[in-house]
Amino acid sequence: MPFASAFFVLETLGVCWKLKNIIIILATTYVSAYCAKPIIGGHTLYIVDKVTIDSSSFI
Incomplete structure (x- = not known):
């Protein structure tokens, strides 16, 4: 998800929330996701696994 990675970059690296930075970050994350798509696939x-909650796992 390139959109989630853009938020990760903004929050983790402490980049200013300027429109220019957001556009650059969105562009680079979408390009990287597009380049990785043939290798990773869809x-x-x-x-x-499915998570089940019962009394023993809850404790």
Whole structure:
């Protein structure tokens, strides 16, 4: 998700919330996602099992 990575960059690196910075960050994250798409593909990378909550796991 390039949009989520743009927020990560803004928050983690402490970049100013200027329109110019936001446009540059969105452009670079979308280009990187586009370049990685043929390698990674459109499928899920991490498979998480179904979580069940019962009394023993809750404690």
